Amino acid sequence: MNSKLDGYLNFQQTTISLLARRQEVLASNIANADTPNYKARDFDFNAVLAKKLKSANNTTASTDALGADLLYRQVIQPSADGNTVDMDVERNLFAENSLRYETSVTMITGQVKDMLAVLQG
Template identity: 50%
Template sequence: MIGKLDDYLRFNETALNLRGQRQQLIASNIANADTPNYKARDIDFNSAMKTAMAQATAQPGEMAKTSTAHLSAKSTGGSGANGIPLLYRNIQQGAIDGNTVDMDAERNQFADNAIRYEAGITMISGQIKSMLTAIQG
């Protein structure tokens, strides 16, 4: 029974986890806007979602990592949590100090990701409400 509930909510749970990771990356970019030679990072959400869903359904007996300090079979250099590759943002406007953070783009990405995160919360809320309706009759 619990396995079926996990399967039912897995897609939105994975999407919210990725949105949360992306929000942290964008916040880090904004925080380092004045750091010399800082390179703005991001993830490709579509490919990250495909990878995360494949990992979630690949081997159900495999233990999940709850900390980035846990050892894994393969190296995750240059990648975020769950082995999602971190990408560098394309330079929109170069800076003399080598920093690639474009504050306008980062603010737009931050707001867009936050709205999509809220939409994911709304989706999960709707799923839970429909389950409660089915249970209560």
């Protein structure tokens, strides 16, 4: 059974979980930048977030099972060894994702503080 508290925190909880998973994927791309034939991966964050929020509203599904379908990144500049990691792209996405993660943590912290203030009167 979903309570109002669950609904209040669900968006940020789902967002943080997906951003953490995306950070792992991007870090893996960066770590394998010199691995021959490694194919850079990512997922459509907005599509997965919308799917998770929709399923959470329709059922009591947990946000633990992320179910983000990893896609192969489009090759901008192919390398001789078959590796598709573009370090400039990966670093930019990693930094952007980190900033979004920090923002989400700040927002959920604020929500919890607001709820505590209401409860303490």
